Amino acid sequence: MIKAGIVGGTGYTGTELLRLLAQHPDIILETITSRGEAGVPVADLFPNLRGHVDLIFEDPATAPLARCDVAFFATPNGIAMQQARALLDAGVRVIDLAADFRIQDISVWEKWYGMSHACPELVAEAAYGLPEMYREKIRGARLVANPGCYPTAVQLGFLPLLEEGLISPDALIADSKSGVSGAGRKASVSTLFSEAADNFRAYAVAGHRHGPEISESLERAVGKPVGLTFIPHLLPQIRGMHATLYARLNQDVAEAELQQLFTRRYASEYFVDVMPLGALPETRSVRGGNFCRLAVYRPLGGDTVVVLSVIDNLMKGAAGQAVQNMNLMFGLPEPTGLQHIPLLP
């Protein structure tokens, strides 16, 4: 059995990790920390866990994290980079669900996140935890940077096209829409029910942190500069992310061939579902599950290719992918503890 700890468990990725790990057959939940809620039973905050999780939030200063085999950071940006070194030295593997280790170019990271990086050398070591792109590196990693939700949905959609060189990499467009849970569980006016319900809007149009994360990883994967226009939007729903991706074909490829390309690329990927030609992935089809569903189109036979990509932002976009990475790191079959059928309706 693998002993797991969660650092900062009062947010939505934390509680989603609890939901997954509590029923993972190879996991013992050892500790979960929270500065603000230390001493409070986890199930008092998250009543869905009553009867399933009887942990009590522990103060991070005294929690037995060093005794764990793996520590998940479900903390705000900037925390994991302070604490990862000590845990790694103690032999604990680390999976950071925040952004501290996602971008290799430290200057880019520091510009977008507005702070100095505390341990650039660990960034260099960290594996970028998108298994469908970097599986081998993750398998051997002590430290995994769990990707952002948008980067997961966007990269899985563009990847087959870029790998085959079928599209111009310099003019990608990712029109992306996320459920509100992506904004986390902190009190704020803009994500109040009365502000976000029955409403839709773009945000961070001038630039969003997930943009450089996507570009850097795609450039690494295909060895070419990538030009990306990435526009996120806020959906009036709790979970669910939909990326509508646009690119220019640089050669004439029939829609059916595009379909085959996608099918082939993801044939052995348990968590990526290439839907049949003409299908319309919907966010509810992955609600609560760790799947990414994709569809590819060439509308009206023009030279714009359109890819539709959906994930549950808290699952394949966060906690589910983190557990997928953990399974890889510990040599478990990748779907272990992650086979939840999505909840529909």
Place this chain on the structure above:
Amino acid sequence: MIKAGIVGGTGYTGTELLRLLAQHPDIILETITSRGEAGVPVADLFPNLRGHVDLIFEDPATAPLARCDVAFFATPNGIAMQQARALLDAGVRVIDLAADFRIQDISVWEKWYGMSHACPELVAEAAYGLPEMYREKIRGARLVANPGCYPTAVQLGFLPLLEEGLISPDALIADSKSGVSGAGRKASVSTLFSEAADNFRAYAVAGHRHGPEISESLERAVGKPVGLTFIPHLLPQIRGMHATLYARLNQDVAEAELQQLFTRRYASEYFVDVMPLGALPETRSVRGGNFCRLAVYRPLGGDTVVVLSVIDNLMKGAAGQAVQNMNLMFGLPEPTGLQHIPLLP
């Protein structure tokens, strides 16, 4: 033209007052105050008002409230009672949309609101602003306590039955449901979209401040002690309030007679709509309008009478009723500036 000021205009009742007053034919919007947003154009916070309202939030210390004919307090509880005296002395009429003047029994008020009252003598003077019950007193008032949203929906439903003495006043039940906007526009975890959407729950079951407000006003109206069990619930929708009222008939009255009683009671009330027998009032039928729609039932001919009552909690439950009171106080026809047809769908 009547010069109106709004104190504390950054919440939902404040912006709803702006929506109404900006197109009220007899009103000049003179000033709106906010400590936190002083200097900011109102339409920056509430983009629906762009092109309609060009006021700028003013510091309450310097805003020309004393120059107004009427001041609306859209502030948290405990503010109006500090400032009402000076305004009244300056000849400004005051309508408080918070709770400071709603309960005549000061000790009850202080117990439920957890503070000492700053001006009990003004409580005694204040008219309780439910026009369908206290029209004459409101007409002559300098100071009006605008009722709570729940008390409005509940009292209008019970009133005809209590006035006619058809029900036992000692065992009333008001199962009430409110949209989330009733909780206001302040950052808080429990009213985040991801907490309140796709969810339903009761709250304040052990006791809610609107309970004593309802009981006191009904007792005053019918001259008998009232026993009320009042359970509020939170609906996953922005606006709308539905009260399902239960009482025991103390005599045999046919459903059709109950219907006639309600119709007769509210025959001359522009804002109270007694729906036909068998109708089901829905909250969207009053969305954005100042109406209360009612239906009365005697299910299966038993001795329990059921009344359904819907209002828009921001309109008849707050800002709309405040403007209705203002119209009365200034001798205007009651529906002036309040004839918005509700938005459906």
Place this chain on the structure above:
Amino acid sequence: MIKAGIVGGTGYTGTELLRLLAQHPDIILETITSRGEAGVPVADLFPNLRGHVDLIFEDPATAPLARCDVAFFATPNGIAMQQARALLDAGVRVIDLAADFRIQDISVWEKWYGMSHACPELVAEAAYGLPEMYREKIRGARLVANPGCYPTAVQLGFLPLLEEGLISPDALIADSKSGVSGAGRKASVSTLFSEAADNFRAYAVAGHRHGPEISESLERAVGKPVGLTFIPHLLPQIRGMHATLYARLNQDVAEAELQQLFTRRYASEYFVDVMPLGALPETRSVRGGNFCRLAVYRPLGGDTVVVLSVIDNLMKGAAGQAVQNMNLMFGLPEPTGLQHIPLLP
């Protein structure tokens, strides 16, 4: 392994049964029928099942139902009563998720359902499938009438009080609220998104079929006539049911004693969670899980007792309870295949 068939699988209870049975460790999904969709892969209708269920809808006339060990009827009312006899004769156990066998009094059933009953003798044989009330009878049954969603939430809430004789059974009130999925997956104007979203209303106030079902079962359980006012409402959310129950105490019992009573009554019930004093059950805490969470109150120390009861109408209110009944009928541990942690947020 138990071979299971589903009759009429294109609705929400059908797809929810599939979600549960596809991962139930003791079940082989043998067949699922649909007249209208025969020949269509189940996962084409319900894309959440892609990769988990590869059944194809079969014509009911030719589907191998008689080969199953158990058949679930997820059909409209009036179908199971036509087909149950033949299946039982073939040795297939039957669980009807519709209403055909829920009410013992045939004349009452025929009045409320507007049709003649096709096999009254099977009604007499059928066990009413609320395990927390009728576990022993269910264990030995060939035919189980799965209760309605409202009856499940309401009975579990009133039961401890009635069993102990603490309340007057002749004046119960059940103010009940259901998510829209309870209305099923048939095209209809009144449950369109644009009609049901951002809206709340009561329905069937003059009388609802679940009323007599609740009364009859409670009377059978406590041996006394029950008088119930039952008012259902439609919530703007997909899943989730909340019953707010009101009754008059006929003796002075402290809230803490009521709490103990509930705790004791359900101490050994895996699926009933009596929450601590002062807790507020919320529907999302059971979303996708088979649990009923309860809280009991005596507001302001009055003689009205209030019970709050939440379930997921598609789980404990339908498919989950059906699987719980199946587990009982086949001697499996009751929670087998039903331990899904509810999805929150």
Place this chain on the structure above:
Amino acid sequence: MIKAGIVGGTGYTGTELLRLLAQHPDIILETITSRGEAGVPVADLFPNLRGHVDLIFEDPATAPLARCDVAFFATPNGIAMQQARALLDAGVRVIDLAADFRIQDISVWEKWYGMSHACPELVAEAAYGLPEMYREKIRGARLVANPGCYPTAVQLGFLPLLEEGLISPDALIADSKSGVSGAGRKASVSTLFSEAADNFRAYAVAGHRHGPEISESLERAVGKPVGLTFIPHLLPQIRGMHATLYARLNQDVAEAELQQLFTRRYASEYFVDVMPLGALPETRSVRGGNFCRLAVYRPLGGDTVVVLSVIDNLMKGAAGQAVQNMNLMFGLPEPTGLQHIPLLP
């Protein structure tokens, strides 16, 4: 006073027309027709109109349409083209809210709408009712084709850029999102609450009828072929449409200049609001109002320009625009009866 009739008034554009026309100062509502609901009071179907509209649905065969000054067709596609000729001959002006007269190229229309056109000569005569593009033609028109909702939001966003020749017209992308009310008020499974709530998906990705409508009108306006990729999506909200538009700049233009261009272009348009640099139009800011709000961006200084455009699909996208057109046709000030402040929250 202008006598107005509505043909086919049981859908959402019909009821929205009623909401607007009932309080329009220059209008008398003469008749509203419905084959299915003839004899039923309008307010029985749409309770928000109780007390405001006392019309009764009339059979289209006998309704006094020929007596009207203007007839609005709120019918399915293919009806207006059957009836417009006779009304025009009787001197009635016609505004079609469906698609019959929107596309000048009859063969394109027949291909996308799957029927033969009944009166091509009227298509040639019809004015395309987007006042901000075709005001003069509308002023003199007997017959107006009210644009589709998507075409309104998309064209107003691209127009300034195309008119100035700043973007390549051959590679436009319109990622568009609509509230569910755009699908109308007919019973259908895919727009049930339980299907469309808490969910997001694209639709008609292979091609949507509004695509050729947009292209043809933009080509006519700028005299150049337009290549458009148009992807519509369904939002889990009732009203509101958001178009996110992407185009390639063909010269270096600073964001501030783009802003000035938009401001200048729409300076005298009452219903088009160019928001300040950096603003994020949200759909709720136009809920119930006839406004289009726009923002223009050049993200990260790249050569992709992004325009955000929001409207209420039932207002500026349908009924509101129809009334705007009527005002023009009858020489009234354009904002007459259309100054509703949007409802927020």
